[in-house]
Amino acid sequence: MRDILIRNGTVIDGTGAPGFRADVAVRDGKITEIGDLRGAAADTVLDAEGLTVAPGFIDAHAHSDVSFLKDDSGASKLYQGITAEISGNCGSSPFPALPERLTGDPWRCASFDDFVRRFDAGGYRMAVHQAMLTGHGSLRQGVVGEEGRAVTDRELEQMKALLRRDLLSGAWGLSLGLEYAPGCFADQRELNALGGVVREFGGIVTCHMRSEGLRIDQAIDELLEVGRFSGAHVHISHLKLDNYRVHGRAPQVWARIAAAERAGVHVTADMYPYAASCTTLTIRCPKWSLDGGDEALLMHLRGARRQEVIEGIRAHYNSAERAETCLFSDDGGLWPGIVGKTLQYVAEEMLHTSDYAEAAAEILLRTKARVWCIFFVMSEQDMLYFLSQDVNIGSDGWALSADPAKVGTKPHPRSYGAVAEFFRLAREADICPPEEAVRRVTGSVAERFGLRGKGRLAVGADADITVFDPLTIAPRATYLDPVRTAVGVRHVLVGGGIALKDGEQTDYRGGRFLRKR
Secondary structure, three states, X not given: OEEEEEEEEEEXXXXXXXXXXXXXXXXXXXXXXXXXXXXXXXXXXXXXOOOEEEEOEEEOOEOOOOHHHHOOOOHHHHOXXXXXXXXXXXXXXXXXXXXXXXXXXXXXXXXXXXXXXXXXXXXXXXXXXXXXXXXXXXXXXXXXXXXXXXXXXXXXXXXXXXXXXXXXXXXXXXXXXXXXXXXXXXXXXXXXXXXXXXXXXXOEEEEEOOOOXXXXXXXXXXXXXXXXXXXXXXXXXXXXXXXXXXXXXXXXXXXXXXXXXXXXXXXXXXXXXXXXXXEEHHHHOOHHHHOOHHHHHHHHHHOOOHHHHHHXXXXXXXXXXXXXOEEEEEOOOOOHHHOOOEHHHHHHHHOOOOOHHHHHHHHXXXXXXXXXXXXXXXXXHHHHHHHOOOXXXXXXXXXXXXXXXXXXXXXXXXXXHHHHHHHHHHHHOOOOOHHHHHHHOOHHHHHHHOOOOOOOOOOOOEOOEEEEOOOOOEOOOOOOOXXXXXXXXXXXXXXXXXXXXXXXXXXXXXXXXXXXX
């Protein structure tokens, strides 16, 4: 007897091949039959008439490292048809660290194995699978601390040993966050050496590049050098042009990436289909001020170098027009009145000043540098151009609850809508046909990251399956009302269990940690 039978759907298998009419049978967490199964019986039958049956979607760039510990529903992702996420991105993961550098944070762990053990011992569950990367910033912090300097030979060997241990345990690669401290203090020698360790294990080096704006060419070259030197697969995270002075350069940027691929560097990319980014306000501070972490920054803002920090911020916010591009999404629980307001509004209406850099400094102080912002800094033309290339889709977001009261902030809508918005744009902006759209969020991601058994509808594959309406799948989340789940996904199977049925989430929590072997 089959556990589940999905009838009457159009199967798009994740390879890019044309869809075909077929039924899909599942037993013991695996796909057992695909074809004409009229007359077959099953414990549960799901009707897919008029719908597409696809592999479960894979979020190629997520930050759900610990968010699924707070809410195991993963509703923001599941309602988009996402069954697995690549987490631990932008240089940040809950591990690793030397024992003497572990902090009081209960989820700051010595290793990937330690993190999984604490998850299991705590009786936690999650709705979608997690494939974890080791964050370079966390690795560096766990060996060197927050110091803004080159690593010593001994420290580099310690970093390589910790990374090797995580990769042996099943981490999928190394993520770089070179626009953030302490990752921004790494030099080419350090990055190349760590890339060599990743290459030993056939892993991937993902990268939030040092610049996504004025110096994007140099930033791409830095990452490509890691690939050339080490032979590792390098991957550009959330590809974008985030400075108005370089808008319109998307074709030239993509040509640079394509040329490197032709020259033998294995380089790929992901992106989210929005023209606004989201990160902490500290990204607008001069890098020297972050030597020592957030506490050092706050010390400078209270001390003799306050004006130097402000002048660094002023390079970004020197007019009302620029200040209007910064929307506060999370105050760290310290100044809720600014959430949903722009920097221009907070400066003029709440702090009664038109010095926007000074206002930003005051906001950093009042929120202890925990404030997050949505930055409206990209052009839609560039975004659509990149989206038309062979990029994967990554939300750059979190697995979150569908309940606004539980979320408590106004996160970027990409957490609730990135994959759904990609399908909407593929359909309405004629980006690509449905088979290609499915491939780019399933088979292509699985192949690039090495996720065996994922990303394809085939006999013997894992039963992670998404059944959706290609004509209606779309996000509902907006910048000011972001905690709204997507529409158009009818059924979702995770590990052979029904996680979403008839458009409503079930109590089933079938997510697990995926390990690279």
